[in-house]
Amino acid sequence: MPIRSGFVSIVGRPNAGKSTLVNALLGQKLAIVTHKPQTTRNRIQAVLEVPLKKKTTRHPGHPAAQIILVDTPGIHKPSTELDRRMMQEVHDALESRDAVIFMVDVTHRLPQEGETVTGKAKLSLDEHNFTLGLVKKLDCPVILALNKIDELQRDQLLPQIAYWQKQHEFAAVIPISAKKKDGLERLIEAIIAVLPLGERYFPKNQITDQPERFLVAELIREKVLLYTGEEVPYAAAVVVERFEEPIKKGAATRIAAAIYCERDGQKAILIGKGGAMLKQIGTAARKEMEYLLGGKVFLELFVKVQSEWRSSRGFIDDLDWRKQLEDLAIKQSNEK
């Protein structure tokens, strides 16, 4: 039975709704989502199986497909080593792909011809142009997903479509609301239409290549982002130091993780009065881990200070889950 398959990278500015879309398409939380820009740091691969849809009088139908969605960090001008690494993740995702979904937040004001802007508006315009520049260079089919239409009045949509169609020859332009799961069917059909015929890349029931160890670290980071303010979210990184599967049925998975920050003041915020903040982060993260892993979790959290880690290439290398997996494999083979 022929199927269509391929890698589809989702790119866009920070906060466009890329991770929300991945979760909505998958029907499961895989990528963390917050209202804060630059939530996603690594590219995340989500495997979406789409069953064959037979042709009817109302629908042209489509073959079965395996779509590997690649969620990427928001496109922004890098200023730290961490930013540079995040942008490298975007570039990597754009290199080996069959198609791209360019995601745009329709609530963002579009640039007006000939206007001059300063301050924050200038930064936003630069980011807009920078992102568009990247998209224009792509030589694969690009589907434009105009997201957050739930926040837009109907008559405001057509001018947006007209603006974007002037910028690039998109394979399709699909208005969606990732949050309300509106327009996703059309988006999936548009993706399948541009994918090549081929084989499955992943077994049918695998939803990601990301190990659970990494997914749980991300859940902790999400809670840090949600509950702390100021600069703490951007200065926080999470490393799972121990992940022990249950020894017998019904026993807990034992997880120990360190939340790294850059300064003592941030550490104090993360711990909170009498440990209240760390407890809040831990409780919320543990609940989601139990849902993800389908069993009890015993979670221990520590806060550690690593001065200026966002500028340290070595530390950022160690944060990469692919590198962590390699290190673990080496450690385990040495123990044998």
Ligand SMILES: Nc1nc2c(ncn2[C@@H]2O[C@H](COP(=O)(O)OP(=O)(O)OP(=O)(O)O)[C@@H](O)[C@H]2O)c(=O)[nH]1
């Ligand atoms: N109203 C509305 N809000 C949305 C929609 N999709 C996403 N959001 C919100 O937009 C914010 C950012 O969503 P994310 O999915 O984290 O965005 P992202 O593009 O992955 O963000 P980065 O990780 O910064 O690149 C969250 O508060 C979402 O709830 C949508 O369709 N409608």
